[in-house]
Amino acid sequence: MQIKELRDLTVSAVVLALAFGIALSGGLKAFGQPASLLRVAGMAFAAVSTSFILHELAHRLIARNSGYFAEYAMWPAGLMIALGSSLLGFIFAAPGAVVIRHSPGSAATPEQHRQNIGLISIAGPVTNITLALVFMALDYFNPTLLFFLGARINTWLAIFNLLPFGPLDGAKIFLWSKPAWGAAVAAAGLLYLSQGYLF
16 A cells, blocks of 8 residues: 555544544534543544445455556545534535556456446445444444444445445446345445434
């Protein structure tokens, strides 16, 4: 991993953790209880470190195994939007994405390319769904704020990224395979319903 990619992942994770900490603490009113905000933000950082980073690394791993160049790049404006929305008590996060390019000499047909992009895209939400289940199980046997936040943050990231719009994973998955997109949405939706409201 290049220094720039490591820096982008680290900065994105820290900013997202702060945004989740603010949103989960009630938005602007969180600043009235700084000790509580710091505690929640710290726990959110631990959860984001697994949820967001593993989500992006899953994209990267599948892309590289499929013969593509892949590298995470942050989007500063998206990070600012995440912080701004957190002040209102919710998160709209587009911190960056794994940039994918054809490797020289790639012989993939358009259909193979579309399938590869679909598999690369679904890897992130599937990672979050799996992590949410792990955190829910851990929280069931040993209830803690860390496990609670881990389950909720992973569920939120799965649902958000599965929206079939714009550059989000959901749009690429929907284009590749509607049944795969529907199954992922159903799994994330069941997780959401089992946890109640996220914010």
